[in-house]
Amino acid sequence: MNVWLAIVATAVGAYAVKLAGLLVPEGVLERPVVRRLAALLPAALLAALTAQQTFADGRVLVLDARAAGLAAAAVALVLRAPFLLVVAAAVVVTAGVRAMTG
């Protein structure tokens, strides 16, 4: 039930934000500070999410096969690999390291 609550809240919020951009009169969102904040906010959130989903096990910090997978994804990104290949590199390396280390 809680999961559905979160899904509905996210769906309503995400749609409202998209529609707001199309309906809000020009000028309201055009202030430089607001624009800068909107551009920086995703960078902060994505960086924190990347780190947590790589190094967290519950509320404990760990270093395991996922770190090797993320490193592989980073290398793929530097080599300008397509999106799906970046994800595939992380998955394959994580599985490989996990298989080798048991």
Place this chain on the structure above:
Amino acid sequence: MDRGAEGKPDAAVVRDALGVGIAVGLSGFAFGVTSAGSGMTLAQTCVLSLLVFTGASQFALVGALAAGSNPFTAAAGAFFLSVRNAFYGLRLSQLLALPRVVRPFAAQWVIDETTAVSLAQPSRRAARLGFTVTGLSLYVLWNVTTLLGALGAEAIGDTGAWGLDAAGPAVFLALLAPMLRTATERVVAGLAVLLGLGLLPVLPAGVPVLAAALAAPLVLFLTGGRGSARPGGEGR
């Protein structure tokens, strides 16, 4: 062959739009697998792709719920990730000049990829065509591959053994990489990593991510006018 006012053939616009729509639409597989691996049911996974339809928020929500976050904290993190779409909408409303009755229907497709394709077109006619074709192809494919990914994950059982739990962070990294063009953006990301990991043991699940988001206003405040006066990096 139909041509727009500035001479870009409709077929060329459709080809560009389909290229983006198909390439990105296929990554619905990654979401379906990650979502099912995080314990979402098939229905929950599919409803997320149908109704939320903005990738980063979907990944963030299932990740937060899997980590034991309460539903409102999880939804807040996903919501903040989607705020950028409002600014895309603002750009698109000027560019596409959609009739008011059409806007509620077009809104669901206002995301990174449709905005990028529309902004790249030379005329309003091409922008509208690009928006529609990218939006339609991406929406259909994203939802089909979400379903297939979730079914696949359920079929293979333990997604961790296959390394599929690394798909989520890899997706976030791929989305983050193009955002790190300036020093300000890198400092924000670095500070967010420290906050997100440092606060993990002391705050309830889901809250550290929201606290890490404070890195953005904090760095903006500390850099003062310099941050907002610089013309680069305001393109999104």
